[in-house]
Amino acid sequence: MAILIDNVTKCFGRLRAVDGISLNVKRGELFAFLGPNGAGKTTTIKMMTGLLTPDSGSISVCGHPMSTDAQLAKAKIAFVPDQPFLYSKLTAREFMQFVGEMYGIDRRILPERIEHYMGQLAVTNYADQLAEGYSHGMKQRVVLAAALLHEPDVLVVDEPMVGLDPRTARTVKDIFRDWADAGRTVFMSTHTLEVAEAIADRIGIINHGRIVACGTLDELKAKAAREHRLEDIFLELTDPKDPPEMEEAVVPM
Amino acid sequence: MTAIESPIPLAQRSATEPTFWLLLRLKLTILRNRLRQLTDQTPLQLLMVIGFLATIWLGLFLIFDQVFRFIRHYEKEAIIALPYVFHLFFFSMTILLGFSTAVLVYGSLFAREEPAFLLTTPSKPRNIVAVMYVEALFYSSWSLILLGIPLMAAIGNVQGLRWHFYATFIGTFLGFVPIPGAIGLVIALFIALYLPRMAKRTLMYASGVILILVIVFWGRLWVISSTDNITRQWVHDLLGELSYLKAPLLPSTWVSKAIGFSIQDNPADAAFYLGMTVLTGLCMSHWAISLVACKLRPAFGRAHSAPTHTRKYTGWASRLLTSTAFFYLSAKMRAVILKDVRHFLRDPVQWSQLAILFGLLSLYLFYLPRSRSDGFSTQWQALICFMNFVAITLILSTFTSRFVFPMVSMEGKQIWLAGLWPLTRSQVMWAKFLYAFTVTAVAALPVTWLSIRAVELAPIIGLAQIGATIACCIGLCGLAIGLGARWPNFKEPTASRISSGLGGTINLIASVALVAVNGTLFALTCLYAMNHRDLRGLELRSGVALGAAILISLAAAAFSMTIGIRKFRHQDF
Numbered sequence: 051m052a053i054l055i056d057n058v059t060k061c062f063g064r065l066r067a068v069d070g071i072s073l074n075v076k077r078g079e080l081f082a083f084l085g086p087n088g089a090g091k092t093t094t095i096k097m098m099t100g101l102l103t104p105d106s107g108s109i110s111v112c113g114h115p116m117s118t119d120a121q122l123a124k125a126k127i128a129f130v131p132d133q134p135f136l137y138s139k140l141t142a143r144e145f146m147q148f149v150g151e152m153y154g155i156d157r158r159i160l161p162e163r164i165e166h167y168m169g170q171l172a173v174t175n176y177a178d179q180l181a182e183g184y185s186h187g188m189k190q191r192v193v194l195a196a197a198l199l200h201e202p203d204v205l206v207v208d209e210p211m212v213g214l215d216p217r218t219a220r221t222v223k224d225i226f227r228d229w230a231d232a233g234r235t236v237f238m239s240t241h242t243l244e245v246a247e248a249i250a251d252r253i254g255i256i257n258h259g260r261i262v263a264c265g266t267l268d269e270l271k272a273k274a275a276r277e278h279r280l281e282d283i284f285l286e287l288t289d290p291k292d293p294p295e296m297e298e299a300v301v302p303m
Numbered sequence: 304m305t306a307i308e309s310p311i312p313l314a315q316r317s318a319t320e321p322t323f324w325l326l327l328r329l330k331l332t333i334l335r336n337r338l339r340q341l342t343d344q345t346p347l348q349l350l351m352v353i354g355f356l357a358t359i360w361l362g363l364f365l366i367f368d369q370v371f372r373f374i375r376h377y378e379k380e381a382i383i384a385l386p387y388v389f390h391l392f393f394f395s396m397t398i399l400l401g402f403s404t405a406v407l408v409y410g411s412l413f414a415r416e417e418p419a420f421l422l423t424t425p426s427k428p429r430n431i432v433a434v435m436y437v438e439a440l441f442y443s444s445w446s447l448i449l450l451g452i453p454l455m456a457a458i459g460n461v462q463g464l465r466w467h468f469y470a471t472f473i474g475t476f477l478g479f480v481p482i483p484g485a486i487g488l489v490i491a492l493f494i495a496l497y498l499p500r501m502a503k504r505t506l507m508y509a510s511g512v513i514l515i516l517v518i519v520f521w522g523r524l525w526v527i528s529s530t531d532n533i534t535r536q537w538v539h540d541l542l543g544e545l546s547y548l549k550a551p552l553l554p555s556t557w558v559s560k561a562i563g564f565s566i567q568d569n570p571a572d573a574a575f576y577l578g579m580t581v582l583t584g585l586c587m588s589h590w591a592i593s594l595v596a597c598k599l600r601p602a603f604g605r606a607h608s609a610p611t612h613t614r615k616y617t618g619w620a621s622r623l624l625t626s627t628a629f630f631y632l633s634a635k636m637r638a639v640i641l642k643d644v645r646h647f648l649r650d651p652v653q654w655s656q657l658a659i660l661f662g663l664l665s666l667y668l669f670y671l672p673r674s675r676s677d678g679f680s681t682q683w684q685a686l687i688c689f690m691n692f693v694a695i696t697l698i699l700s701t702f703t704s705r706f707v708f709p710m711v712s713m714e715g716k717q718i719w720l721a722g723l724w725p726l727t728r729s730q731v732m733w734a735k736f737l738y739a740f741t742v743t744a745v746a747a748l749p750v751t752w753l754s755i756r757a758v759e760l761a762p763i764i765g766l767a768q769i770g771a772t773i774a775c776c777i778g779l780c781g782l783a784i785g786l787g788a789r790w791p792n793f794k795e796p797t798a799s800r801i802s803s804g805l806g807g808t809i810n811l812i813a814s815v816a817l818v819a820v821n822g823t824l825f826a827l828t829c830l831y832a833m834n835h836r837d838l839r840g841l842e843l844r845s846g847v848a849l850g851a852a853i854l855i856s857l858a859a860a861a862f863s864m865t866i867g868i869r870k871f872r873h874q875d876f
Contacts, residue, residue, distance in 0.1 A: 062608045099423040102604045121425050129423040135416045137329075139336045148329050152424050180336065 052077045052235035058107030067093040069259035080230035082250035083239040090259040091239045099129045128197035132209035134189040138182035142192045153200035167195040186213040204235045247280045257288040326434040367457030390548035393555035404487030407439035413495040413606040429596035444480045471565040478581035482554045485587035495602040507655040639734040668757045685829040691754035693822045700814040707739045707783035709801035712791045739780040774856035781860020785867030786810040824852035
């Protein structure tokens with residue numbers, strides 16, 4: 051298994067953001083992770099990438115448990131967050147150079163690899179300008195190029211299509227599909243159901259911290275017992291009943 | 304898509320661990336790019352910063368030089384007093400450095416996006432903490448260098464000391480910085496772990512408490528030392544207040560001793576205390592880094608966890624305040640002001656800075672009458688009146704530069720909304736000006752009144768001070784809003800960065816110049832008023848000086864608002 055999530059729970063005070071979820075994602079699979087806002091998608095991803103520690107359960111990436119072998123597990127992962135992070139005072143080239151060295155890529159091939167992925171994602175034209183002047187779409191492309199640089203076994207992406215123009219969105223979908231076909235794993239959370247429908251091998255739907263459905267598109271349709279579109283299945287399974295209650299403080303200002 | 308094969312096998316690649324030095328090189332690259340950008344794009348700003356720094360260094364050197372030359376005349380007293388100067392200086396630095404490192408490290412490790420990025424890479428938490436710690440020490444030690452270098456040069460110049468004094472001084476400085484730094488690092492961890500939702504507020508309250516304690520301490524010292532009857536008991540009382548500064552376990556004591564022995568040309572004892580300081584700094588840093596690295600992930604998780612409770616903002620208090628204070632404006636303009644009022648009240652960074660600055664001034668004014676049991680002579684009244692006016696207007700200048708100047712720019716990416724409002728653009732500008740003026744006047748006038756009462760000023764001169772303060776508020780707010788619209792920065796989301804740009808720099812210079820001109824004219828007002836023995840009247844010259852101060856402030860506001868409104872009217876959104 052590329053990703054193994056076993057009965058993981060995460061609470062923030064009284065709020066159970068993730069409630070005993072279990073997931074496994076095979077090597078060479080493109081897994082789409084869907085859910086409404088506040089369902090627990092980002093919390094799950096943060097635990098997978100080592101940003102948060104689960105309160106219970108375990109997570110393993112490529113056979114390395116996050117709790118004991120975090121550094122080895124992270125060496126296998128690349129994470130592209132929904133809000134792309136770049137050092138504002140570095141150029142795209144300098145940032146990719148830094149990421150390449152961070153992941154131990156041989157200095158003899160690093161420049162060539164940087165040029166390859168910059169060309170792939172059309173970043174070359176502004177590679178030597180400071181990142182503070184980039185638009186959101188440009189930043190997204192640079193961060194994705196940097197993520198692919200060390201050719202990770204597991205690519206985790208959170209909302210990859212936000213802010214991308216149609217041409218870039220198509221390029222990104224093709225990259226994800228090719229990546230999975232080459233035997234690597236892509237774990238993608240998205241609100242764009244058409245993207246999940248078009249390219250995902252399996253789809254998982256989370257609501258109120260629990261997995262409410264997981265399987266191929268055909269399996270989900272069978273579960274819904276109707277020949278519906280993914281959007282209809284999603285809306286049916288994530289009906290907003292009984293939202294979690296939180297304490298409320300009243301502020302007069 | 305074809306991948307490029309690496310000659311290094313996968314197993315070896317996955318075991319590679321990025322080092323502390325890689326992260327440090329990253330920081331140095333960022334610093335180099337920042338400096339290059341400054342020299343290429345804003346050389347004027349860089350030159351101004353260098354110029355200001357050089358002026359401050361030179362000014363401090365001259366002041367310290369004069370102080371030490373003065374002390375040198377009283378040899379016996381100097382032997383007692385001089386060590387206390389160092390003890391007090393380094394004790395204060397311990398607190399300030401610890402606090403500033405805590406703020407910087409908290410921001411680096413728990414508040415920004417960078418640690419989220421680094422924690423998902425194979426970087427060990429220890430390396431991440433170490434490089435952020437070193438970065439924080441570098442930035443927070445600038446204040447020490449700013450004050451320390453002139454101090455060192457002045458002592459060396461006055462005493463005619465040899466090279467080992469300078470080496471000891473610099474070495475002890477550098478060795479001392481990690482001691483409060485390590486304490487600050489642990490404080491930052493504590494806040495992230497146990498007060499994650501209250502980090503900003505905690506740091507704000509802590510800074511307020513520290514500054515209040517400092518003022519209380521200085522106030523007590525001032526009250527004790529303000530006497531014409533210097534006796535053995537008086538010296539005993541004064542030194543008694545300062546005795547805790549020489550506690551042997553305080554790092555500030557070791558630093559003071561190292562420097563003291565170096566001045567006495569005793570390199571052996573100086574080296575002992577230098578070594579103790581350096582080794583303690585290294586040990587404390589090692590322990591602090593280890594502790595924080597061990598707790599980094601859970602602390603980061605807590606600092607970024609979802610809120611366990613929500614806040615329901617009803618907004619009735621801000622609405623009531625706005626409709627009362629701005630009753631004379633149309634409902635549409637009041638709506639614009641209400642938005643800014645809520646932004647101000649819900650951001651503790653803004654109002655707390657104003658509260659702290661004016662709170663400190665109020666404390667100082669509280670102690671003022673107690674320092675002279677026989678009251679103030681006319682000359683003292685005039686002098687203190689002038690000094691209070693300058694202090695209040697300098698604080699206003701700081702506040703308007705930091706918070707009022709960015710107001711137009713902070714509309715940011717949604718500036719197009721301002722273009723769609725059913726208001727003319729000049730109405731929007733005047734709404735912002737009136738809001739800024741009201742806030743600054745509400746803060747400044749009670750303190751002005753307190754300062755008038757503290758020295759029992761006569762009503763006419765008191766009114767003159769109030770009038771000059773109000774005019775200065777108008778001038779500073781007009782400058783900040785007008786220049787903020789003339790040189791906006793809609794791309795930058797952070798107010799502090801907007802203030803430090805080209806427009807912010809111009810506004811700062813203009814504000815300081817206005818305060819300087821107003822201060823000079825008000826000084827003349829007070830000087831000429833002293834012709835009346837009890838300051839009960841304003842002669843013509845006083846009136847002219849006061850009138851000129853008021854007119855200049857109003858003219859500065861009118862000019863700035865005019866050029867700002869003109870630019871804002873033609874702004875493309």
